Amino acid sequence: MRLASLTCSNTDILHALGATGALVAVDSHSDAPGLDHAARLGPDLNIDVPALVAARPDLVLASLSVPGMERVVAEVEAAGLNMAVLDPTTLDQTLESIRQVGALIGRAPQGEALAQALDADLTALHRETERPVRVVVEWWPRPIIAATRESWVTELLARLGAVNALGDLDGRSRPLTLEQVREARPDLIVCSWCGVKKLRPEVIEARGLGAAVVAIPESGLGRPGPRLIEGARQLRAAIDGLGVGGGT
Structure with missing residues (x-):
């Protein structure tokens, strides 16, 4: 599967799932390791949609977590590309996004394991205090x-x-x-x-x-x-x- 990511958060998810090699195009802010082979599409709010189309992705991962991404999403939709749009605002939704991406790229078990590990690691950092900081x-x-x-x-x-x-x-x-x-x-x-x-x-x-x-x-x-x-x-x-x- 040929993948494209338009935001850093989605690229980070794909990297953690071991799918970096499947990326054919990414935004210019994504900084996960191993992206030298992928076409750079410009900043997340100014994606070069013709370059994205030229990369021939089977799936584009977009996100509304960056304010203003609605316009980019509309342009990608108009280009007729297969796209999934993530929009988490809570931690539970973030964990679900990880699971969703795993399922979309055929790595559902890895997505579930990654979500569970992140959840457990965050829980382990909790401390009770008399007055919350x-x-x-x-x-x-x-x-x-x-x-x-x-x-x-x-x-x-x-x-x-x-x-x-x-x-x-x-x-x-x-x-x-x-x-x-x-x-x-x-x-x-x-x-x-x-x-x-x-x-x-x-x-x-x-x-x-x-x-x-x-x-x-x-x-x-x-x-x-x-x-x-x-x-x-x-x-x-x-x-x-x-x-x-x-x-x-």
Whole structure:
């Protein structure tokens, strides 16, 4: 089967399932190992659809987890390619996406095993505390954009025994004023900016909010797939380092 992936999260799933070699085309942000043979299609929000068609994929994996991907999905549909569109917003939906991809490419047992392993690894990171640490995960600095209620980040933090400090705000993410972030009373702000080569937590520290700041690559928090365990482990270490709330 010839596969194409239009977002990093889908490419990461395929890589974890051992299907990297079947990829004939990927977006330019995908950074899984072993992709030198695959055609690069440009950024996820600006996919070169004619190049995608030329790669002759049997299945295109798209996703709506990247804001604005609806337009790309519509263009691929108009091109008549066979496509599956993933749209997880919770951890359970992320696990189901892994199973779905496994089934689509004829690797259902591997998909089930990968989903179960990720679920178990996340569960093992849970800690009970007297007061859950309040965390803001920031996707962009100007304007400030951060994960809100309908992001998998909310459930990921809950799995760790922490709380999304912006969990009372609707949506997956939204632009915020500095005062809104202040009112959220975060103990920890995570610099996880999307699409940048270098994270700069000092920009967040300079706002003077009094919260601890840590940098965690977007690859570990911003992609609903198997690499969420990377971000979860780094979050666990950062939360433990705060000494807030008292753990058991």
